[in-house]
Amino acid sequence: MPTEKVELVKGVYWVGAIDWMLRDFHGLWTPRGGTYNAYLIIDEKITLIDTVAPNFTDELLDRIRTIIDPAKIDYIICQHVEPDHSASYARLIEVAPKAKIVTSKRGAEYLSAHYPGIDFPYKIVEDGGTLSLGKRTLQFVAVPMVHWPETMVSYLVEEQLLFSNDAFGMQIASSQRFADQVEEWYEPLRSYYSYIVRWNARPVLKALEKTKDVPIKIIAPSHGLIWRKDLGKIVEIYKRWSSSPEKPQALVVYSTVWGSTRKMAHAIREGVASTGVPCEIFDLERDPHSRIQGAAMEAKAIAVGAMTYNVDPYYPTQAFMPYIKHLRPTDKIGVAFGSYGWGGGATSDITKQLTAMKFGEVLDPLDVKWRPTEEDLKRCFELGKKLGQKVKAAF
Ligand SMILES: Cc1cc2nc3c(=O)[nH]c(=O)nc-3n(C[C@H](O)[C@H](O)[C@H](O)COP(=O)(O)O)c2cc1C
Ligand SMILES: [Fe+2]
Ligand SMILES: [Fe+2]
Incomplete structure (x- = not known):
């Protein structure tokens, strides 16, 4: 039974759920x-602004009860229909019989499709529309494709408080609710952005442009930590990730069965490092792809390795290719590498894919037959060095 009350400004409370597991x-x-x-x-x-994921409605209701009887709720604002925010509406309209579900026209359409047979009491709002709550006013701003078509954000005018839904969100369970109380927010924020938001970078830039003159003191997203300090910094990070997220760093990813491609990968990484350019390396079978994707988003150059497995790149590399594609990698330098036994095939396939993703530059692939010799490893090192030099030249 939760007892803590988290007040953002007077009379505005966080009442969400924490999924520690x-x-x-x-x-x-x-x-x-x-x-x-x-x-x-x-x-x-x-x-009430948004709700919580399936199985967390009780926690939401318990938190609301620490402040007020849920039956008193007048408005439930549905900013985004994805079930991690909408799963509680069915219960809520029973518990709060006078509540209206305030959403966009599209929001209502999508909600009805998600919860057939439930007759939600909608109040439809327009882009730019306002809703008086008494002393304070909510204004709604449509932010289509950040990251679904119906998504809107809500601005509590008198408090300069933006409820930003999935934007500026991250997945993290913490006993602290504010970003300035937690040190390690960068990586969870980056993972969330690269995995869920980066594909829609242009709509994000449009939304940032649309709200650029709005004075904001607090950004309250629907996942993770609340932003109340250094807002300029977090908005800048979002702008950078949505325009050119690349930093002067490189990344080597690979998959291997018998270790030859791993040897190549490490030699390439050494070559990059010899130029002073930082370079991470990941085995695509060992590390979570969404973790690697965050690093890939910020890498200027990516070397993608796979051994040849039945003419194709080995499965883990195949599986990772869409993670690169969804970063819209048009400003990146790419190269394929890998070991093969007879006819090969992995690196030409990867090269084709990188080209189709519109990489800024795709270098000729590097193949090694069976185990890499000392001479082969030198070629790998030289390739890494070339990548490092290209990265340096780009900044
Ligand atoms: C199941 C399997 C299928 C393979 N298919 C091919 C193939 O179609 N063409 C080829 O050139 N080599 C093929 N090979 C050989 C590997 O590409 C070769 O052993 C390579 O050196 C393995 O690299 P690794 O040590 O990085 O795993 C295959 C190997 C295995 C285990
Ligand atoms: Fe979402
Ligand atoms: Fe979400």
Whole structure:
């Protein structure tokens, strides 16, 4: 039974749920758990912003009860229909019989499709529309494709508080609710962005442009930590990730059966490092792909390795290719490498894929037959060195 009350500003409470055991959020690796944030505004009209994932409705209701009887809720704002935020509506309209579900036209359409047979009491709002809560006003801003078509964010005008839904969110379970109380937020934020948001980078930039003159003191997302300090910094990070996320660093990823491709990978990494460019290396069979994807997003150059397995790149590399594609890697330098036994095939396939993803530059692949010789490893080192030099030249 939760007892803590988290107040963002007077009369605005966090009432979400913490999933301490979450380790995988539809494929996003969440080593530190997750959070579904909902917010309660106490005014003449009692207003709930978003709800929580399936199985967490009781926690949400318990938290609301520490502040007010849920039956008193007048408005439930549905910013985004994805079930991690909408799963509680069916229960809520029973518990809060006078509540209206406030959403966009599309939001209502999508909600009805998700929960057939439930007659939600909708109140439809337009882009830019407002809703008076009494002393305070909510304004709604459509942010289509951040990251679904119906997504909107809500601005509590008098408090300069933006409820940003999935934008600026991350998956992390923490006893602290504010980003300035937690040191290690960068990587969870980056993973969430690269896995869920980066594909829609352009709509994010549009949304940032649309809200750029709005004074904001607090950003309250629907996952993870709340931003109340250095907001300029976090907005800049989002802008950078949505335009050119690349930093002067490189990445080597590979999969192998008998270790030859791993040897090549390490020689390539050494070559990059010899130029002073930082370079991480990941075995695609050992590390969660969504973790690697965050590193890939910020890498200027990526060397993608696979041994040839029945003419194709070995499965873990095949499986990772869409993670690269969904980063929209048009400013990156790419190269394929790998070991084969007879006809090969892996590296030409990877090269084709990198080219189809519109990499800024794709170098000729590097193949090694069976085990790499000292001479082969030198070629790998030289390839890494070339990558490192290209990365340096790009900044
Ligand atoms: C199940 C299996 C299928 C393979 N298929 C091919 C192939 O179609 N063409 C080829 O050139 N080599 C093929 N090979 C050989 C490997 O590519 C070769 O052993 C390579 O050196 C392995 O690299 P690794 O040590 O990085 O795993 C195959 C190997 C295995 C185990
Ligand atoms: Fe979402
Ligand atoms: Fe979400």
